[in-house]
Amino acid sequence: MSVTGFIGRALLSSLFIKQGIEHFQDPEPIVRAARGAEVPQPELAVQINSGVMLGAGALMAVGILPRVMGTALATSLIPTTVIGHPFWDKQGKERQQQQVQFFKNLALFGALLYVTSQD
Template identity: 75%
Template sequence: MSVTRFIGRALLASIFIKNGLDHLQNPEPIVRAARGAEVPEPELAVKANSGVMVGAGALLALGLVPRLSSTALAASLIPTTVIGHPFWDKEGKERAQQQTQFLKNLALLGALLMVTAQD
């Protein structure tokens, strides 16, 4: 694996590892959002999603099973983005902030898809 690819994967993984650990340490805001979106078993869903973020993020950072780990992260990022950043329900400054976060997550999704498609 090239040094550039290794660094790129590690940098991409870093946000998932950090957010996963944050959500495991302070799950309540995320659980509230999941409950509001009528996610079944919101506490379990948040723990599982956080575990995927930490575990798959670590694997991606180390360059171990990058296609599988990036696929797992992409799959977890889709509901996280839709539930966590519903800009369409907001107005004014809050709408702009949520839309920015939504688009940031779409950019991360694009990067994960690129890792998944690499040779």
């Protein structure tokens, strides 16, 4: 792998590692959102998602099974994006903020698809 590819993968992974740690340290806001979306066992769902972000992010950053880890992260982004950033239910400034986060996650999803397509 090229140096730029390694750096890009590590930088992409850093966001997931950071979020995974933060969600383990302060899960309540995420659990509330999961409860509001009627996710079954929201505490467990948040713990699993946090573990995927931290574990898969760290493994992808160092190049261990990057395609598999990228797929795990991309898969975890789907419910995270839909549940965490429902801009369609918001108005005004909050709608705009949620829409930015929603599309940021779509961009991350695209970057992860690219990572998983690399040999």
